[in-house]
Amino acid sequence: MKSRLKLAALHFNENSDRPQAVTKQDVERYDVIQPKYKSGGYLVRKVHVKATYGYVEQLLQETIEQCNTGGSDLQEEDPKPLCSAFERPGKATAIQQHKSRFSTT
Numbered sequence: 001m002k003s004r005l006k007l008a009a010l011h012f013n014e015n016s017d018r019p020q021a022v023t024k025q026d027v028e029r030y031d032v033i034q035p036k037y038k039s040g041g042y043l044v045r046k047v048h049v050k051a052t053y054g055y056v057e058q059l060l061q062e063t064i065e066q067c068n069t070g071g072s073d074l075q076e077e078d079p080k081p082l083c084s085a086f087e088r089p090g091k092a093t094a095i096q097q098h099k100s101r102f103s104t105t
Contacts, residue, residue: 010055018048 021029029047034040089097 010059011051011053014053014055015051018051021047021049 023029031045031047032042033045034042
């Protein structure tokens with residue numbers, strides 16, 4: 001799962017600021033769509049250039065290098081979850097605080 005998240009982040013970083021596509025006559029490209037929720041209306045969207053996958057070559061190079069050297073600079077252990085930094089009250093304490101918050105007297 002972590003690998004998928006990291007790949008998604010790499011893909012986003014590489015393709016987040018794609019320029020708008022242009023025609024051979026240097027006219028910016030747009031697309032007109034008609035979604036159902038518009039009930040016959042339309043939307044105009046910019047057409048961007050196709051996504052690139054240049055990071056894949058770098059990943060393959062790094063993987064081959066790591067396999068050949070036998071070493072790994074990757075983090076061995078999983079980081080602690082963010083919620084571990086907070087103290088959780090016991091169930092009885094939480095219920096008591098919740099009830100006292102809504103008491104009218």
